[in-house]
Amino acid sequence: MALIKGLLKNRWIKWGLIGFTAILVFFIGLYISIYLGVFGEVPTSTELSSIKQEEATQVLDHDGKLIGKYYIYDRQPLHFEDFPKHLIDALVATEDVRFFEHDGIDNVSLMRVFIKSILLRDKSAGGGSTITLQLAKNLYGRNNYRFFSMVINKFRESIIAERIEIIYSKKEILTMYLNTVPFSDNTYGIESAARKFFNKPAFELTKDEAATLVGSLKANNFYNPRLNPERSLNRRNVVLNQMVKYGNMPQDSADFYKKKPLGLDYKSFNHDVGIAPYFREQVKKELAIILDSIKNPNGEPYDLYRDGLIVHTTLDVGMQELAEQAMKEHLTVLQKDFEASYGKYAPWKTNKKLIESALKRTSQYKKFKEAGLSYEQINDSLSVKRDTDLFQWKGDTIQKISVLDSLQHYLKFLNTGMLSIEPQTGAIRTYIGGIDYRFFKYDHVSQSERQVGSTFKPFVYTAAIENGMKPCTYFSLAEVTYSNYDDWTPSNSGGETEDPYTNYNLEMALSNSVNTIAVKVLNEVGIPKVLEQTKKLGIKKELPNLPSIALGVAEINLKQLTGAYASYVNDGKPVKPFCITKITDRNGKVIASFKQEESEPAYNDYTRQVMLEIMKSTVNSGTASRLRTSYGLTNDIAGKTGTTQDNKDGWFVGITPNLVTVTWVGNDNSSIRFKTTGMGQGANSALPIFAKFYSKLNKDSNYNNITKSHFKQASDEVITDLDCNEETRDGFFKRLFTSKKKERKFKGNSDD
Structure with missing residues (x-):
């Protein structure tokens, strides 16, 4: 005790102890004040007992494989x-x-x-x-x-x-x-x-x-x-x-x-990268609508980004990977050929009106315009060069370029859309909305409507057969001028080399995509009946009431087109492609489920069988025969190529018993088209994606149920009705007294 008293008489020790005590009291007081919530509420034991963390919503393919997430914080609890x-x-x-x-x-x-x-x-x-x-x-x-x-x-x-x-x-x-x-x-x-x-x-x-x-x-x-x-x-x-x-x-x-x-x-x-980004974006859009009408147990709407939902989709991730590989392989080569075909006179380089029009649609231009800048001032501002990440098929690159340079760079790219569905249900198995979601956000599966070209012709022929036309009905190849439609004269790609006195039956005409005969078939059956048929096939938009509809001038969404073609292997019933099967909460409770709505047959089974046999001929010997000759595919396949008359769009529809696939290729800017029909025709621009895709499927035994499936044998009646000569030729006297080029009025625009 005396020692302590002695130490306390030392001024430094005394003040040191006082300082230490003060600090100790301060920190004890600080701790107590924090405990009492002076510096903000401290979670109580009750609150800690019911900890709920934000969880990412998981998107699964049809086999339960994780393909994406929606989140603010990327978290999956275990x-x-x-x-x-x-x-x-x-x-x-x-x-x-x-x-x-x-x-x-x-x-x-x-x-x-x-x-x-x-x-x-x-x-x-x-x-x-x-x-x-x-x-x-x-x-x-x-x-x-x-x-x-x-x-x-x-x-x-x-x-x-x-x-x-x-x-x-x-x-x-x-x-x-x-x-x-x-x-x-x-x-x-x-x-x-x-x-x-x-x-x-x-x-x-x-x-x-x-x-x-x-x-x-x-x-x-x-x-x-x-x-x-x-x-x-x-x-x-x-x-x-x-x-x-x-x-x-x-x-x-x-x-x-x-x-x-x-x-x-x-x-x-x-979200911008990884497998099936366009599909995941479409799923997100649909979820926003679905979840808006569903309440959680607390009576509040579910939060897509925080509530740890599990979204089960129809996508097949393995098949999607093969589809994306096929698309990239083909577009890499096609893009190179496309640019080479134009050379130094490419419109994205030399067409000032095209470039100016595209520039005025950019967000940067609109922003400067709203600020009151003139075109010249805006052009100067958008000509400033800066480091920019650019898409290229050979690999992305960073270059010092201006907004104007970037615009011209992206104007040249061909884009694509591809959808594969299970025809019996409409379940989407593959979904490619464009060539690269990071740089091309526009979705060519769900958002785009493009002229469908010759892929519309099967609907014309379907209506004709459904209304009593026999498969062995013959039509002349000869061009006809329709005087009541501004002297419109549809022609064939063969042009002058075709014999106008040759007549094709329906199978030969459709499998070789003959324009003149497609219009004549439309003229016989009538536009109203064809339009009625397309509505039954699930294409609900108003289509043009014009004879040129036979050649596919109508702009139709790829998703609707695919659903319509599914009818040919689904007992005549069209389907509505869908991507979500069910949604569960974080505990596995189903909060919403979905399945294909049953639709009525759009035509009878005789019509279906005839049309399927004709589209099988398209693949075996018609415009899609390169599937056999160039790609060596031996699968049971029916199909239809499509090319718009101005070479803006190339299409291919591939039909197999358990999978229907539609591919489209073209430029986003409708003013930029393929230089030649040889390059732009669907058989060259769109068909190879399907061909490469199926070649890859054939090598994977997991898809034997698709690649080794077979069409049902057509009925004896259908086989008999298709058993006729593919073509006939007018006799001598008929050729002698018949003009090569006829003129008539188009009658098939009414029910008369």
């Missing part, structure tokens, strides 16, 4: 049983070795940090944070305070951590931590990180992969395995050493794993 043991071992050995011993605050680590970091200035001492403290930070974040911000946040987290330890078991804490901890690339939770960096679920992570992800937690940008692979690899090896140190792995195993490369299989779920 149960403790889903974590491999070596993942837990790596986490605890690296982040909190005494996790199973402390109650949320590791006093041993704190003392180590105090002595080594503060007294001995050892920067490698660590931060003393526990997994539970990190969880508290992950769950509730940190606030910025004017003074003592770090201290206040640390005290707040310690209070939350202690409450978490009372409420939850150690396994539950680890589960919450691994479901919420932030990884690299704006990824939250181990499941999302495993799928993003290694393209596999968390339970399949190997020891070195688990160590890589755990290692990135120290600084998820600095140790990002995608951006900084060398740092990430070194950090992974540190984690492996920690596992050896604490008895989770023998040294020889660690040495083995340390020799392995990172082995990333990066799969971004960024």
Whole structure:
């Protein structure tokens, strides 16, 4: 006691003790004030007992494979049983070795940090944070305070951590931590990180992969395995050493794993990239409408980005990958040929009116125009060059170009749309809305309407047969001028080389896509009956009441066209293509389900069989015969090529018993067309995508149910009615007294 009194007489010791006591009282008071909520509400034990984290909505293909997500925070929660043991071992050995011993605050680590970091200035001492403290930070974040911000946040987290330890078991804490901890690339939770960096679920992570992800937690940008692979690899090896140190792995195993490369299989779920981006965007649009009418148990609308919904779709991800490969292979070559055909006189380079018109439609131009700038001023502003990311088939590039240069660059690209559906249901199996969603957002499956060219002709012939015309009805190839339609004279691609005295039956005429006969068939059956037939086929828009409709001047959506063609292998019933089968909440409860609505047959089965046989001839010997001759496909296939008269659009419809596919190719700007019919015809521009797609399907036994399926045998009546000469020729006297070129009025525009 005397010694203490003596020490207190020392002025420095006295004031030192007073200062220490004051600091201690201050921090105790600060802690109490934080506990009482003076610096913001601290979650109570009740609130902590009902933690609900935001979860990404998952989009699955028809086999349950993950193809995309909608999220603000990319998070997919798991149960403790889903974590491999070596993942837990790596986490605890690296982040909190005494996790199973402390109650949320590791006093041993704190003392180590105090002595080594503060007294001995050892920067490698660590931060003393526990997994539970990190969880508290992950769950509730940190606030910025004017003074003592770090201290206040640390005290707040310690209070939350202690409450978490009372409420939850150690396994539950680890589960919450691994479901919420932030990884690299704006990824939250181990499941999302495993799928993003290694393209596999968390339970399949190997020891070195688990160590890589755990290692990135120290600084998820600095140790990002995608951006900084060398740092990430070194950090992974540190984690492996920690596992050896604490008895989770023998040294020889660690040495083995340390020799392995990172082995990333990066799969971004960024909406602009990855598999089927146009499909995922369409699903999102439909979900917005669906969820607007469904309430969650609390009576509030579901949140697409936060509520962890599971969306089951019709897409076949394997088939989609093959379709995208086929599209890219063909368009890469076709684009090169397309540009070469124009040479230095390409319209996207030389046509000033075209370029000016396109420029005025850009958002940048409209913005400057609203600001009151003249065309010349806008043009100057848009001529400033800057680094720009450009799409190219040979690989993206960054170039220093202006907005005007960029416009001309993108004007030249051919685009595409492709849809494959199950004809019996309308379930969408593949969906390609364009060549690259990052640069071309417009969806040519759901948004676009283009002239369908000769793909409309089967609807004309269907109406004719349905109304009693026999397959062996013959029509002349000769051109006819229709005087009541501005002397319109439809012609064939063969032109002057065709014999006007030759007559084709319906099979020969349609399989070779003869324009003159298509119009004559329309004239016989009548426009009203053809328009009525297309409505029965599910094409509801108003089509032009003109004879040129026989040649496909109507602009029809690709999705509707596909649904109409499905009728030829679906008992005459058209379908409405759909992409969502059901939606479940995060607990697996179905909140909405969908199936194809049953439709009535659009025509009788005799008509269906005749039309299918004719379209089989199109593939076997007609305009689509290169499927057999050039691509060697031996599958049961029916089809129809389509080309618009001005070579703007190329089409192909491929029909097989269990899959109907439609492909379109053209330029987004209707003023830019194919230079020649040879290049732009559907058999050259669109058919190869289907051909390459089916060639790839044939090599994959998973799709034998599609590639090895066969059409049903046509009835004896249909076979008999099609058994006639493909063509006849007018006799001598008929040729003698018949003009090569006839003139008549088009009568088939009424029911008379």
